Amino acid sequence: MEQTQDIRLAVDAVVFGYHAEEGLQVLLIKRNIEPYQDVWALPGGLVKNSESLEQAIERELQEETGVAINYLEQLYSFGAPARDPRNRVVSIAYYGLVKPEVFDLRPGTDANAAQWYDTHALPDLAFDHQEIIHYALKRLKGKIVYEPIGFELLDELFPFSALEKLYSVVLGQPVDRRNFKKKIMKFGFLEETDQKQKLKGAGRPGPLFKFNKEKYFQLKKEGINFEL
Amino acid sequence: MEQTQDIRLAVDAVVFGYHAEEGLQVLLIKRNIEPYQDVWALPGGLVKNSESLEQAIERELQEETGVAINYLEQLYSFGAPARDPRNRVVSIAYYGLVKPEVFDLRPGTDANAAQWYDTHALPDLAFDHQEIIHYALKRLKGKIVYEPIGFELLDELFPFSALEKLYSVVLGQPVDRRNFKKKIMKFGFLEETDQKQKLKGAGRPGPLFKFNKEKYFQLKKEGINFEL
DNA sequence: CCAAAAGTGTTGGTAGTACACCCATGA
DNA sequence: TCATGGGTGTACTACCAACACTTTTGG
Numbered sequence A, B: 001m002e003q004t005q006d007i008r009l010a011v012d013a014v015v016f017g018y019h020a021e022e023g024l025q026v027l028l029i030k031r032n033i034e035p036y037q038d039v040w041a042l043p044g045g046l047v048k049n050s051e052s053l054e055q056a057i058e059r060e061l062q063e064e065t066g067v068a069i070n071y072l073e074q075l076y077s078f079g080a081p082a083r084d085p086r087n088r089v090v091s092i093a094y095y096g097l098v099k100p101e102v103f104d105l106r107p108g109t110d111a112n113a114a115q116w117y118d119t120h121a122l123p124d125l126a127f128d129h130q131e132i133i134h135y136a137l138k139r140l141k142g143k144i145v146y147e148p149i150g151f152e153l154l155d156e157l158f159p160f161s162a163l164e165k166l167y168s169v170v171l172g173q174p175v176d177r178r179n180f181k182k183k184i185m186k187f188g189f190l191e192e193t194d195q196k197q198k199l200k201g202a203g204r205p206g207p208l209f210k211f212n213k214e215k216y217f218q219l220k221k222e223g224i225n226f227e228l
Numbered sequence C: 001c002c003a004a005a006a007g008t009g010t011t012g013g014t015a016g017t018a019c020a021c022c023c024a025t026g027a
Numbered sequence D: 001t002c003a004t005g006g007g008t009g010t011a012c013t014a015c016c017a018a019c020a021c022t023t024t025t026g027g
Helices: A053-065 A129-144 A160-171 A177-187 A213-221 B053-065 B129-144 B160-171 B177-187 B213-221
Strands: A008-019 A023-031 A044-046 A071-078 A089-097 A111-118 A157-159 A190-196 A207-211 B008-019 B023-031 B044-046 B071-078 B089-097 B111-118 B157-159 B190-196 B207-211
Touching (some): A008 A053, A023 A053, A071 A129, A089 A129, A089 B089, A157 A160, A160 A177, A160 A207, A177 A190, B008 B053, B008 B129, B023 B053, B023 B160, B044 B053, B044 B089, B053 B071, B053 B089, B071 B129, B089 B129, B157 B160, B160 B177, B160 B207, B177 B190
Parallel strands (some): B008 B089
Antiparallel strands (some): A008 A023, A008 A044, A023 A111, A071 A089, A157 A207, B008 B023, B008 B044, B023 B111, B071 B089, B157 B207, B190 B207
């Protein structure tokens, strides 16, 4: 006799935020239910019967952290039979990018706390969430060099150096300022505005730039391909 | 009151085979149960409670087609609420590559027939399986240029022209014979054997080549990166 | 005037692309 | 001998990487 299927389906989100001083951060929540009560974990939860996977992600993020993401992509599905110590739960992981405005968090009702953590200094994590974050980091590193998704981590207007720093932080290696700027500007989807950066300390202020998404899609259709 | 989750979890496999004359093929089965009875579909089925996702794929493939794959990778998870007209079924799709030996199929018990179809001449397909195949093709095209997975579609020993043809078929564009050979041989993981090709018709026979997987992994560790 | 950040061009090397003729075999 | 498929080298180009000094501002 066949046993009926008893597998639960969850979604988890690896949300990246970037902050000029603190570098690349991941959004975590502290669980307030068992298993792994009071342990840090990725925001996420069970998918409802009638919602899509993306809707589930956005709902959970809203409930648990109040954060709305502006770039979301499916990452990988994790289905090892024992990844949840109690039940069989298969999780479809997504990763998302948010702009710096959301750096002030308000914890939701489903979790005790939501907090940004530096990707190099993660706390102990529930389930296989550490593995999921590593996987997401790998994907982000791979993707940022052949699709201009880095802009989703920056403000609408940003000094060029912010982009440069972002790439060096994400890739974990320094980038040559001049060559990097040449490469980026050659594509033609980055616009220089006439606004000037206001610095905190000393230094020569530069103009602010803006990523023209429409132009990028248009250029992409015409066959250019972004690649660093 | 919360309704309990009622979502089923399935796996589906896009298995690619390559045949010198017939090109790139996908393995399909004819369904013998509703919904979509007698319609062609990807091999796959519900995951059992205690098996891993990969075990589920291999079991279903064995049951439905008798095929054992030698390269398997998770593709994407498809979860649109209405993708199955009867129940909510979320499917985790994998794609696999098989060597040409398996071109003779023996249909299994769960399906009426298993058959190879040219990727350019697919029949009507059940569920969203056409979308899944397109997605897999895109992934294969993307991946074959930066990881040497093409060899998984060829015999252990193959003439160089087989590799060249494979790439031109998968990428959908001609490749320059001389430049292609230069590029590939420079990596150093392809070994020329002293066996000679036996042709069907006329033509100058060339030596057979062999992909040295161990050497590839070793070189990869040392930092070379395959890229066409 | 010093420290901090931003702006800016040139050169050399290399890797990629384009390209055409000869050779071995079977019919 | 002809048709088929396999084998091979060179030259040009274009892109990429390396690299340092000057300018503007705040303190």
